[in-house]
Amino acid sequence: MLREWNDLNGALAAAQQAVSLAEQWRQVDTLHYSLTCLVDAYLALGDLSAARSAMERSKWIASKVSDWFLEISEIMEAEINLACGNWDQVLQWMLDSWSSTGVYVWDLVAAVNATDPALCPEGSLSVDILVAPGPDQGRTVITDQPQNTTVCLDPDTEQIKALATAILGR
Numbered sequence: 001m002l003r004e005w006n007d008l009n010g011a012l013a014a015a016q017q018a019v020s021l022a023e024q025w026r027q028v029d030t031l032h033y034s035l036t037c038l039v040d041a042y043l044a045l046g047d048l049s050a051a052r053s054a055m056e057r058s059k060w061i062a063s064k065v066s067d068w069f070l071e072i073s074e075i076m077e078a079e080i081n082l083a084c085g086n087w088d089q090v091l092q093w094m095l096d097s098w099s100s101t102g103v104y105v106w107d108l109v110a111a112v113n114a115t116d117p118a119l120c121p122e123g124s125l126s127v128d129i130l131v132a133p134g135p136d137q138g139r140t141v142i143t144d145q146p147q148n149t150t151v152c153l154d155p156d157t158e159q160i161k162a163l164a165t166a167i168l169g170r
Contacts, residue, residue, distance in 0.1 A: 003044050012041040032061050032069050039076050043083060051080050095161055112164050113152065119160050120152035127151075 003011035018034035035058035042051035055076045062069035074093065081089045113120045124147040130139045 003041060008041065008044050012038075012045060015041045028061055028065050029069075032058050032065065032072070035061070036072060036076060039080070043079065048080060048084055051083075052077075055080055091165070095165065112160050113155075116159075116163060119163065120155040122150040122152055125149055125151045125153075 002008075002014055015034060015038040019031065019038055022031035022034045035054050038054045039051050039058065042048070042054060055073060059070065059073035059077065062073040074097070078090055078093045081093070126143045126145045126147045127140050127149055128143045128145070130136045130141060
């Protein structure tokens with residue numbers, strides 16, 4: 001919250017205290033989360049070296065705890081690489097993160113698809129966004145209403161990856 005209010009030094013101090021307390025409590029889940037807050041604070045302050053150091057620590061912890069924690073740490077690493085302008089590493093992370101069950105490169109997929117729509121044929125669908133407060137708030141759902149959008153449900157992922165690599169690797 002402090003970072004969002006632009007109290008960056010306050011956010012840094014709070015994150016450092018959270019890391020210290022999590023270490024005392026020996027709670028790895030709390031320590032991992034506290035380190036993510038610390039990374040965010042360092043990034044906001046522009047201290048990329050300290051952000052990378054905290055991220056490396058969170059990644060090591062994550063590798064011992066869960067794939068989900070590791071995914072969070074890898075996203076933080078991508079954010080740091082973006083801030084550093086390490087485009088080749090960002091592209092590699094994007095391509096490595098791409099799977100049939102999920103993708104973190106929505107804008108890249110849309111851009112590549114715009115260059116060759118045959119890679120992801122569109123179909124019509126009716127969708128809505130759940131707005132009622134609760135655990136599903138913000139979720140996109142398919143409805144029985146008249147079709148209101150076009151979507152791609154069967155992308156040629158290997159060809160899209162190859163095209164993205166060819167375009168961005170120049």
